Amino acid sequence: MTTKQGGKKKRTPTGLREQVLLSALEFTGGDLRKPFTAEDLLMRAWERDPVAWGLRGYELQHPDSEKVRVEIDRANVKGGMVGLGLFEKIRQRTYRLTPSGLLAASKVKEADPSSRAMAERTLADAIKDIISHPVFLSWTKDSATPKHFRDAGHFWGIAPGTPPSVISARIRDTDQTLANAGALLDERGTDEVAERHGKVLYDRTDIKRAQEFHATLKQRFANDLSTLRAVII
Secondary structure (H helix, E strand, C coil): CEEEECCEEEECCCCHHHHHHHHHHHHHCCCCCCCEEHHHHHHHHHHHCHHHHEECCEEEEEECHHHHHHHHHCCCCCCCCCCCCCEEEEECCEEEECHHHHHHHHCCCCCCCHHHHHHHHHHHHHHHHHHCCHHHHHHHHCCCCCCCHHHHHHHHCCCCCCCHHHHHHHHHHHHHHHHHHHHHHHHHCCCEEECCCCCEEEEHHHHHHHHHHHHHHHHHCHHHHHHCCCCCC
16 A cells, blocks of 8 residues: 655555554654554554555544554564563553564664664664673572572562562563564674674674573572562463
8 A cells, every 4th residue: 555745655564563563662762761542543554545544444543443453462472562572561552662662663664774774783782781680690690599589680680569460461471572683693694783883782682692591590589489479471
């Protein structure tokens, strides 16, 4: 499908999920700190493709909020944007892009080409946060650590009272971030990501060690996570 803007034809993304990601990227400008609502995304997606996002029978007059809700929240563990670790839910119907979500959005063919470089920098920052975290560094010196769930919680950024859905999302986001970093290395055919000046930001060994560490945390504290009703894949 194509739409016209300023006399020029503009192709729209083929998939609804791609359109939601592109709307989030455009609304936030790639800023992971900037929240957005389901309605923010709906209006941008509907303006781009009213047939796909409009209320049945009134596609050109009214957007259908149910359609964007389905894409964002469907099968919260696996199928939806939150469940896939692309969005972080910060309150009812309000979200933020995750590093994984930004990277996925940057790959949509209609995305601004500069967004890919920004997404890769953001991914590198997320990996740096993981491999420089004191709980991870302690584990690299003594694999018997951490021994207490509070330390694992410190790594995940959770505390007493954190909703189960948030706990689950934080853990899935860490898994997805590490998987994306590994995939980027494969895509580039290299074993490391470095700055322009040659400083190595992370390498394949960092990713493998971090994945081993994260798998250890999930296994070691599985009972605690179950008690908190967190869903871990």
